[in-house]
Amino acid sequence: MKPKVVILGAGYGGLMTVTRLVKKTGIHEVDITLVNQHHYHYETTWMHEASAGTLHHDRCRYQIKDVIHPQRVHFVKDTVKLIEQKEKKVIMENGELTYDYLVVALGAVPETFGIPGLKEHAFSITNINSARQLREHIEYQFATYNTEAEKRPERLTIVVGGAGFTGIEFLGELGNRVPELCKEYDIDRQKVRLICVEAAPSILPGFDQELVDYAVHDLEAKGVEFKIGTAIKECTKKGIVCGKNDTIEEIKAGTVVWAAGVRGNPVIEQSGFENMRGRVKVKPDLRVEGYQNVFVIGDCSLMINEKTERPYPPTAQISMQQGETCAKNLAALIRGKETESFSFENKGSVASLGEYNAIGLTYGKKVTGTIASIMKKMIDNRSLFLIGGPRLVLKKGKFKFF
């Protein structure tokens, strides 16, 4: 009777847990099942490229079977609907599973903060499906512009709500993509508007001011208009209504993209976990308070950074590090040993500004320009390496610069 470990989600956290758990345990010690709604893993942090159309979505995903051990891991392609904690059971669309240990790594979904119309009319950069839909939607707007006797300039207006990592990186890609689209559809570049609306007083919160200024300058040079300190009040079929102080403005736009925040997977709330915006507060060893056998990692987990007294942001870097700790702790529990505490080692972060530019802070050092852009590609390749080794890097890596 081997203990059954079930891991929900094959994102950064889930795949790190699975691959590390296989290495740390023997075949007779544990029975491992991985559940994911697609046959593939996709690079969440590359979706701004797939959405803009600067990198094909097939370059941003790989088959899960290519990175898991075929004899050690049982893969189930299904969508998780509910976790029944008392019965130690996972209910899926097409079946159910029982577990002795559970790892919830189901990732995040967009958070629209109740702003009316966003769910219905705004696009998102969340996953492969939404990214290629957004790419095609933008292309369709450009393709339609010249077919109309009465030209509608708003078809060529793209509003991005949110100037965090995703919003800024997406605008950077559009800076490269828009001139290509203009050529493809015989459109004057001057007619295209890229507008970034951000409620906070600055873009890229948490980034150094010098780097923020660098990014603003670069994106403005690529034609991006910033509306900072401006909140989106409503999204409609025709565009957005936004406001700064007491001034309300309507912006007509054929494309509105919402990139201003995420919350944990709805399965968390539906399964009765205590949570904040779908994120479960976890103990230092990543288990949920009150449960000896349930781990939550990645974007569904909430952990306080003791230095800043604020929660860690949902990033791939943290998810992957948590996956490693989670695998260690699972191995320890199976062997009746003590679990260890997770500690985040911040390797810094780099935000790209299109293909040839980026800004970032790595190991405490500010970087910009080509160097930063190369570092960004190295970070992207490192995720591939950690999960799939050198073979996966060769297959899906970003090499243009090397």
Next chain:
Amino acid sequence: MKPKVVILGAGYGGLMTVTRLVKKTGIHEVDITLVNQHHYHYETTWMHEASAGTLHHDRCRYQIKDVIHPQRVHFVKDTVKLIEQKEKKVIMENGELTYDYLVVALGAVPETFGIPGLKEHAFSITNINSARQLREHIEYQFATYNTEAEKRPERLTIVVGGAGFTGIEFLGELGNRVPELCKEYDIDRQKVRLICVEAAPSILPGFDQELVDYAVHDLEAKGVEFKIGTAIKECTKKGIVCGKNDTIEEIKAGTVVWAAGVRGNPVIEQSGFENMRGRVKVKPDLRVEGYQNVFVIGDCSLMINEKTERPYPPTAQISMQQGETCAKNLAALIRGKETESFSFENKGSVASLGEYNAIGLTYGKKVTGTIASIMKKMIDNRSLFLIGGPRLVLKKGKFKFF
């Protein structure tokens, strides 16, 4: 005081007229002006490929300046609004021109026969703008399918109204394109429906029955469903309503394409020419009854085939032959000589069924399969050759088979 010849339209007929007139006359004899709404000529007969996305639209067009003599022809990029016959004047969007001789070669627009909703909701295969919009619309439907929690199979349904040349050739291209789209967007091919609705009792009217059967068989094997003898009654946002005898059926479809007929350019009617569906009945020398100085050629002209007692269909082959006769007659008039009568030399016609198959009748011989497909590409290359010589064939020709 050289006589001024103004040619309206740089389609097959207009460009043949211009290039031949330049060859037949000297620089001191005549002043030639060509007016066209775009900087480019496009291959109307290739638009089914650009619409399906099997051939890029840039492969289907070329710059007009590349095929006209820079010292002999004055090119005006503008849209013709009205011909004032008495004042011998052409009114355009941004200016006007006077002429001594006029050639109207403004081509055709889709004819919707008053069927409600077609103008608003159906796409067309008419020109570069409409072709790339249709291509992108179809792609957007496929891109959206997997983003919706509740799947809408009608997104993957394409209805083609009309089983003439354009409709059939477009369906042939879709036969090649749909499997690619399914791969791109993770969609099961079985979920895609291609439906051809034709009011007449057969597809490809005028074609030999054996060839028609061949085409039906080939397209059905590629997944096309035929609804023959069935008229489209209405087109809505959701699809079409069609009927056969007393049975009315609603077909939900994300894409409806209208390919069942054309009429002459609206400028004809607006300028007070006597016409039938925008086509002007011309004398044997291609001039309009009652006008010594106005020629109408191509899809705007109406000429009776004396053998069948029916009008010649609007085809590229006839337009180009008319362009040659028109140039000859213009040269004759300028020199005070007699005009000659146009006579159509039918070289046959070939309809493609996707990239590797076709059916046709050339010089009285039936052809099908690869041979027919090669002949189709030779016909396409011949149009390029006649207007732009070997250089244009090398630049824009179709060579895959050779």
